[in-house]
Amino acid sequence: MEHISEKRYPVSAKDYKLCEEVGEGGSATVYKALCIPLNETVAIKVLDLERCNNDLDDMRREEQTMSLIDHPNVLQAHCSFTTGHSLWVVMPYMGGGSCLHIMKSAYPEGFEEPIIATLLHETLKALVYLHAHGQIHRDVKAGNILIDSNGAVKLADSRVSACMFDTGDRQRSRNTFVGTSCWMAPEVMQQLHGYDFKADIWSFGITALELAHGHASFSNKSPMKVLLMTLQSAPPGLDYERDMRFSKSFKEMVAACLVKDPKKRPTSEKLLKHHFFKHAQLNEYVARTILDGLDPLEERFRVLKAKEANLLVQKKALYEDKEQLSQQEYIKGISAWNFNLEDLKSQAALIQDFDGISNAEDPDMGMKQRHRHNNVELTAERLSHERANHSTAAPSHEDGFSDLHDLESSLPSFAIKPLQALKGCFDVGDDDVDGSSPSWKGTAQTDSEQQVLTKLSANVVNQDGEANEGGNSGRSSSLPRNVVMENKKCFSGPLMPDDNISSKKIVGDENRDFVQPKHQSERNYSGPLLYRQRRETNNLSSAEDLSEGAVVQRKGRFKVTSADLNPKGPTNCYFNSVCGGSSSPSTSSLTAASVLPSLQCILQQNIMQREEILKLIKYVEQSSDKQMESTEAATNDLLQILPASARERELQAQLINLQQSAGNLVEELQRQKMKNTQLERRLNALVYK
Ligand SMILES: Nc1ncnc2c1ncn2[C@@H]1O[C@H](COP(=O)(O)OP(=O)(O)OP(=O)(O)O)[C@@H](O)[C@H]1O
DSSP, X not given: OOOOOOOOOOOSGGGEEEEEEEEEOSSEEXXXXXXXXXXXXXXXXXXXXXXXXXXXXXXHHHHHHHHHOOOTXXXXXXXXXXXXXXXXXXXXXXXXEEHXXXXXXXXXXXXXXXXXXXXXXXXXXXXXXXXXXXXEOOOOSGXXXXXXXXXXXXXOOGGGOEESOTTSOTXXXXXXXOSOGGGOOHHHHHTSSOXXXXXXXXXXXXXXXXXXXXXXXXXTSOHHHHHHHHHHSOOOOOOTTTTTTSOHHHHHHHXXXXXXXXXXXXXXXXXXXXXXXXXXOOXXXXXXXXXXXXXXXXXXXXXXXXXXXXXXXXXXXXOOSHHHHHHHHHXXXXXXXXXXXXXXXXXXXXXXXXXXXOOTTOHHHHHHHHHHHHTGGGHHHHHHHHHHHHHHSOOOSGXXXXXXHHHHHHGGGGTOOHHHHHHHHHOOOGGGGOTTSOOOOSSOOOHHHHHHHHHHHHHHHHTTSOOOOTTOSSOOSOOOTTOOOTTSOBOOSTTSOTTTSOSEEEOSSTTOEEEOOHHHHHSOOOOSOOXXXXXXXXXXXXXXXXXXXOEEXXXXXXXXXXXXXXXXXXXXXXXXXXOOOSOOOOGGGOOHHHHHHHHHHHHHHHHHHHHHHHHHHHHHHHHHHHHHHHHHHHHHHXXXXXXXXXXXXXHHHHHHHHHHHHHHHHHHHHHHHHHHHHHHHHHHHHHHO
């Protein structure tokens, strides 16, 4: 084992001469420097204490922990001290730079397998050491795998690593949220039950993909999207077709790391025995293969920085939207995003605004955006189909995640608030991370994934303020287009007595009543405009035929069935939407096209209600007429015999009142009818515009 020399490094800034910048991190700049008394080249990481949120004591403690680490594959700090508003961490100078920088400079498509095997083998040895010493690194990525000029590989940035020894509880899971999104394990993102050293194994798997492709999976995505993709989708992996140049054992090793259930991931020690690492070479091979011919680190960094600054300017001009800007964090090499609520809110806002923004980096996305405009109604169908497809189809695009574009791009048409969806994602139960859940491995979608998706889709629907009813929403894998989600009834106003707002619905066979479950008829379906894009109950597909009469009229996504118009008596409105209610939709999230069907529905519902009122009035008039006739007859008979009693006079007065009310109602209805007609004309004009 290599031991750091017993040399004493000075802890005063005046003993160092900062030379060129060789790296930039989230909160630090790294310089090549000269330690004057020792006449030795070192690297100094300068952290601006005013800029970073970390508590100085915490940082000190971490640096001390770091200096206790002693392993040839872990970058150990020589010393650290504060100067002015900065913390200086003095480290060995790694002349090759980070794997990320090397790839950016010379291997944009990633390294060859023997190099990858060697780099990963050395990194894994560092992880075995850290884990054995109760440490989780929490930031394993190509940017933290450094190479010195001899080809020695060291895992850097233990600054963020968590010491598990402080309470003596080695297996204690962490609940803090530090790290880097693309490399972050799902359980870290979920923040539910904490996480342990297996989180490093996930990051190690993502790093393997990064070294193979030249970039990490989702590296061009916003943190929000990375989060959604990591949680919802099948794990990334080496693709059969795209990654043909890589061996089966490499693919297997990556697949073993990228299992969503941390319990099913191997420990670092076990992973080290994987036959993939038999291909690992010596340091000298690394130096000879990838460092030979490279410019000095400071020179490469200068060129890269200039290139990236240029790129940023171009991108800034191209995309004013913040999502693109957030991607620049990655381009700049800064990857330690903080997942605080505000970040997520702004990301969520961006996704909402995404509609209509073309994505030059992803032409498919642009296509899909356009397609979505033309096909708003398909969204939920696609959501569920894609879930279904995802579970069966082998990933055919980069990292097997391209379908997620569809899923995500479909979200805004529901006026989804991704933050809420995200909360839904986080709000997963114990089973979600339970080892008893079906294997995450392969492409089959597990219950946990399905749950997350179900929650997501439930949230999609819930955007309009209606509670998600029961657990029947998410599993349907097909959602016929143009199908009315009319299982919910709308009962607006006290027009019909309870018995009439019956739990019955006349079905095709008029002699047969379809009894709605009691709870359904009791539910209050008042609510704002609701685009119900999913089947409400599991039985809907079969119930559609049973519970609906023939369609007699279609209004956009809604239809009127013969059941609705059944003349047998007062009927219910079978439009699920717009049944009164106080809340109104968020106007910012509505487009004219999306509102029209609902307007049509309101109007249709109005017409239906008017008809109901008329029927009821007629019914009242008829029965009151009959009653009047019989009362009059009886009264006349009685008058001939006896003088009218007080009770009879009261009855007569009531009947007259009733008739007057009915008359008033008819007048009111006439006025409403005129207004409706005007509205209908305006709406039709809008529809045919
Ligand atoms: N000892 C070193 N020798 C040479 N280059 C270094 C050394 N330490 C870091 N670097 C370079 O500086 C870059 C930034 O280092 P830092 O540790 O801050 O990176 P980071 O992990 O990306 O930061 P963060 O995770 O905070 O964004 C590294 O990616 C690497 O290229």
